[in-house]
Amino acid sequence: MKLNQCKIVDCTIRDGGLVNNWDFSVDFVQKLYAGLNEAGVDYMEIGYKNSPKLLKGAENAGPWRFLNDDFLRKVIPQKGHTKLSALVDIGRVDENDILPRSESMLDLIRVACYIKDVDKALQLVQVFHDLGYETTINIMALSNVMENELIEAFEMIKASVVDVVYIVDSYGSLDYKDMQYLVEKFKTHLPNKRLGVHTHNNMQLAFSNTLVAVDHGVELLDASVYGMGRAAGNCPTELLVTHLKNTKYNLRPVLQVLEELLIPLREKEEWGYIIPYMITGTLDEHPRSAMALRATEDRDKSVDFYDKMTTPEVNFDKK
Amino acid sequence: MKLNQCKIVDCTIRDGGLVNNWDFSVDFVQKLYAGLNEAGVDYMEIGYKNSPKLLKGAENAGPWRFLNDDFLRKVIPQKGHTKLSALVDIGRVDENDILPRSESMLDLIRVACYIKDVDKALQLVQVFHDLGYETTINIMALSNVMENELIEAFEMIKASVVDVVYIVDSYGSLDYKDMQYLVEKFKTHLPNKRLGVHTHNNMQLAFSNTLVAVDHGVELLDASVYGMGRAAGNCPTELLVTHLKNTKYNLRPVLQVLEELLIPLREKEEWGYIIPYMITGTLDEHPRSAMALRATEDRDKSVDFYDKMTTPEVNFDKK
Structure with a gap:
C-alpha cells in the first residue's frame, strides 16, 4: 500500500455533532484533541464555522456548530501536531466572520456543497484561500450525480485554487x-x-471503501472515533490508525x-449500523427518513419502513 | 459482477449458537427457515452435527449443537428451496451418528479444521461424500498459516472428493x-x-471481503442475519441479499x-463490532481473550486489554 502520503481528518466533533446537536463538553473536546494529537492524527475537524444568523432553529446547538475563534483559543490553548479544521455550508457562512489564518486557530476550511453549487463553493474557497487557509471542496451525494454535471464541475474545480477535492458518499x-x-x-479529470x-x-x-480509496491514491481520509457521525456514522478512526501501513499512527491513545469518551457516549446517543440506515443506504437515499423513523416508537419497524420506501405512490416525507 | 453462481449459506443458528449456547427456540428456527427460504437463501446451516459423547461440558447446550435427525424432521416437516447444512469438527463427530443423505434432512455437511488436520478432515469428507452428502472443508485461521503448510494441504485437497473448499478468516x-x-x-492450486x-x-x-471474494470467483458465501456469530460476528445476510447483483434474492423476508427475531435477540445477547474484538482482529489473534474480557466487569477496559495483548512477557490467557 502506498500510504505514506495519507492524512486522517477526524470528524468526531463536526459529524458526530449531527447526532447530539454538538452537545460536547469542553473537557470532552480537549481530551479528544489530546488523544488524536498523541495518536498522530493529522487534522481534527472541531466543528462548523457557519453563522448562527444564517441558520434558523439552531439556538440550542452546542458551540461546535458555530465556531468562535476566541472560544477556540480557550479550548485549545496550545496546539500540537494535529491541525484544526472547520466545515462550512454554502449559504450558511458569513465571510466576514472568518479571520485571516494568521489570527485564527484554524488551519483548514472545508466547503461542503451539492454538485449544483460547486461554483458558489469555489467562490468561498477563493476567499478562504486568500485568507491563508488550506482548503477543500467536499462534493456531497456523488452517487446521485449525473456524468455531465460532474464533468462540468471538474472544469471549474480544475481552474480553481482549491487544494483538495473530496469524494463524499453521503448515503x-x-x-x-x-x-x-x-x-x-477524479484523478483523470483533476490531475492537479x-x-x-x-x-x-x-x-x-x-x-473498506476508505482503504480502497487509499490504494488508488486518495490522500485525505475522513473518519471519526467509534464511527460517530450522522445516522450510520463514518469510517472509524481507530481502524485507520491501526490498519494503515507505513505511518506513525498510534492506536493506544x-x-x-474510546474508553473514556465514546463508549459511554454511545450508551446515550445512537449511530452506527442500524437497519433503517442500511435500507436508505441500499436504496441510495438520504438517511433523513430513517432518522425520522428512529425518533418514533416505530423505530424498529423495518419492514413497514422498507415497504414505504419502495412503494412509488407513497411519499414518506409528507406522510 | 459475475454473481449468478453465488450461493448464500446462512449460519445464524450454527455460528450464532456460539453466542447464546444454541439457546434458540424451535419457533425461532422455524421462522428463520421460512424467512430464508422466502428470501431465496440457498443453504441454512442449522447447527453442529458433533456428538455429545465427544464434547465435555456441553450438557446445557441447545439442540442445535448436536443435531438429531428425528428432531430435525419435526422442526422442518417440509423443506423448501433452502437446503440444510451442518458443521462438524475434527475429533468431535461420531461417524456412526450420520445417516445416509437419503434418510436425512441434511444436504450438506461441512468439516471445519485447522491446517494441521486437513488429512483427518478429508477422511471425514470421504465418509460424508460416500453417504451422499455435498461436502466442504473449511480451513480455519488461514491468516496464521505458513505457505509451505498451505501448499501441502492443497495437494491433499486437490486429490480428494470434497466439493467446496472454504477460506475462513477466523480472526x-x-x-x-x-x-x-x-x-x-486457492484458485491456482485447486483448479478443480x-x-x-x-x-x-x-x-x-x-x-466487503465477501464481495471481493465473489468478484474473484468464490461461490459459497457464509453469512448470518444481523451478522450474529461468535465475537464480532459474520457477514450480514441482509447485506448480501440486498447487494448482490443478478440474483433472485429478496430482502423483505x-x-x-430481523425485526421479529434478531433485533430483540441482540438486546439480550452480544456480538458485533466491539473494541476488544477489533483489537484481537488487528493483532491477528483468536478472539477468546476478548470474549473472556467481555464476560468480566472490565469489559470496556480496552486500553488495559490492549497493553496486555501487546506486551510480550504477559500471557493473558494464563493470567
Whole structure:
C-alpha cells in the first residue's frame, strides 16, 4: 500500500455533532484533541464555522456548530501536531466572520456543497484561500450525480485554487467498485488536485471503501472515533490508525479516547449500523427518513419502513 | 459482477449458537427457515452435527449443537428451496451418528479444521461424500498459516472428493488485499474445486471481503442475519441479499426475520463490532481473550486489554 502520503481528518466533533446537536463538553473536546494529537492524527475537524444568523432553529446547538475563534483559543490553548479544521455550508457562512489564518486557530476550511453549487463553493474557497487557509471542496451525494454535471464541475474545480477535492458518499451507498470508479474519474479529470474521501457506514463499507480509496491514491481520509457521525456514522478512526501501513499512527491513545469518551457516549446517543440506515443506504437515499423513523416508537419497524420506501405512490416525507 | 453462481449459506443458528449456547427456540428456527427460504437463501446451516459423547461440558447446550435427525424432521416437516447444512469438527463427530443423505434432512455437511488436520478432515469428507452428502472443508485461521503448510494441504485437497473448499478468516484480520491474495492462491492450486468464504467482522470488513471474494470467483458465501456469530460476528445476510447483483434474492423476508427475531435477540445477547474484538482482529489473534474480557466487569477496559495483548512477557490467557 502506498500510504505514506495519507492524512486522517477526524470528524468526531463536526459529524458526530449531527447526532447530539454538538452537545460536547469542553473537557470532552480537549481530551479528544489530546488523544488524536498523541495518536498522530493529522487534522481534527472541531466543528462548523457557519453563522448562527444564517441558520434558523439552531439556538440550542452546542458551540461546535458555530465556531468562535476566541472560544477556540480557550479550548485549545496550545496546539500540537494535529491541525484544526472547520466545515462550512454554502449559504450558511458569513465571510466576514472568518479571520485571516494568521489570527485564527484554524488551519483548514472545508466547503461542503451539492454538485449544483460547486461554483458558489469555489467562490468561498477563493476567499478562504486568500485568507491563508488550506482548503477543500467536499462534493456531497456523488452517487446521485449525473456524468455531465460532474464533468462540468471538474472544469471549474480544475481552474480553481482549491487544494483538495473530496469524494463524499453521503448515503453510504457505494461499494468498492463504485469507489474505484469515482477515484479514477477524479484523478483523470483533476490531475492537479489532491483528493479526499468521506464515507458513511450504512452498509458496513465505510472503512473498506476508505482503504480502497487509499490504494488508488486518495490522500485525505475522513473518519471519526467509534464511527460517530450522522445516522450510520463514518469510517472509524481507530481502524485507520491501526490498519494503515507505513505511518506513525498510534492506536493506544485512540483506545483511551474510546474508553473514556465514546463508549459511554454511545450508551446515550445512537449511530452506527442500524437497519433503517442500511435500507436508505441500499436504496441510495438520504438517511433523513430513517432518522425520522428512529425518533418514533416505530423505530424498529423495518419492514413497514422498507415497504414505504419502495412503494412509488407513497411519499414518506409528507406522510 | 459475475454473481449468478453465488450461493448464500446462512449460519445464524450454527455460528450464532456460539453466542447464546444454541439457546434458540424451535419457533425461532422455524421462522428463520421460512424467512430464508422466502428470501431465496440457498443453504441454512442449522447447527453442529458433533456428538455429545465427544464434547465435555456441553450438557446445557441447545439442540442445535448436536443435531438429531428425528428432531430435525419435526422442526422442518417440509423443506423448501433452502437446503440444510451442518458443521462438524475434527475429533468431535461420531461417524456412526450420520445417516445416509437419503434418510436425512441434511444436504450438506461441512468439516471445519485447522491446517494441521486437513488429512483427518478429508477422511471425514470421504465418509460424508460416500453417504451422499455435498461436502466442504473449511480451513480455519488461514491468516496464521505458513505457505509451505498451505501448499501441502492443497495437494491433499486437490486429490480428494470434497466439493467446496472454504477460506475462513477466523480472526477477522484480513483486508481486501489479503482476500484477493488468498482467493487467487486457492484458485491456482485447486483448479478443480469450487470455493467458499467465511468472514468475521472484527474490523468491519466481513461484508466487503465477501464481495471481493465473489468478484474473484468464490461461490459459497457464509453469512448470518444481523451478522450474529461468535465475537464480532459474520457477514450480514441482509447485506448480501440486498447487494448482490443478478440474483433472485429478496430482502423483505430477511427484514421480517430481523425485526421479529434478531433485533430483540441482540438486546439480550452480544456480538458485533466491539473494541476488544477489533483489537484481537488487528493483532491477528483468536478472539477468546476478548470474549473472556467481555464476560468480566472490565469489559470496556480496552486500553488495559490492549497493553496486555501487546506486551510480550504477559500471557493473558494464563493470567
